[in-house]
Amino acid sequence: MRLTFVTATTGLVMLVVIFELLRRRQLREKYGALWLLVAVAVLPLAFIPTLLDGLSSFLGIASGLSLFLFASVVFLLLVTVHLSWESSRLEEETRSLSEEIALLRADVAELQELREKVKTP
């Protein structure tokens, strides 16, 4: 009973935190939606930890808890891979921007030089 209390509280806190982050526009919708879905999916499990036992015995896994841990490790792995991909993409984007800035500044310097020449013949 006490375990159920701990898991249920954790699930609820997670849901509230994500919702609050979304509400304050601190989290992009795509991530918010993902984590909200996760929270909503996990919440029933938090209240009734034996819910997965049927599925796990069907898959040949001894307990529902093991299935849950396995699934969460796989899920977190996928999320970190996704974040690495996302950060590689962002790096490429900032790289292009910095190139653009360098080229623009060179152009501006050239224009300024031209203008100085026109001003002082």
Added chain:
Amino acid sequence: MERVLTILPAWNEAESIAAVIKELQQEVPGMDILVVDDCSRDATAAVARAAGAKVVRLPYNLGVGGARRLGYRYAVEHEYDVAVQMDADGQHDPRYIKDMIDALSDADLVIGARFAGEGVYKVAGPRQWAMKLLSKALSAIARTRLTDTTSGYRACRGELINFYSRNFPVEYLGDTVDTIVQAKRCGYVIKQIPVSMRPRQGGTPSNSPTKAMIYLFRSGLALLLALVRR
């Protein structure tokens, strides 16, 4: 008359860059020189500008591959016919630029290579194995003899400049290995000419065996990635 741009990526090279630029101007008069200042903390940009080079300065450090890509982008935007990439530390002798540009008449990419007969340059141990591995593999891929695939002394022309301005790999060793594989895969003709390298004017080359092993490992990885990449 072809418009030629020499690209010198520079990071904290204020002490040596002026001499390199001066030598280039003497050796190949009329050629434009672009110094890509990779966010140096010293006066590289100012010194290069005073010496008569064009300068673009990156807002933060991108590494030598990133600096080179910016150089190619500059070459595209300013419509150069030929782009020559060199190191800014004085290792590359500008006497060979004319030969390299001549060699571009029947190739798209010309690599100035050590170990091809000219000059003395010795390496040993894992670093040598790595260089052997790369040159064997890349020679097979490019279907021409390449003895010095990590050479940063190159010239290319026309459409390949455009290609590099979009696709120049920015990862470690990618700027040497990947560029050859990509160029070959897109149907460009690669050629090498022998050059001799001079000792660097500043800094010391690393000789630690651990670093050489890491270098070997990373060249293997770079090669593998270059081969499987689209």
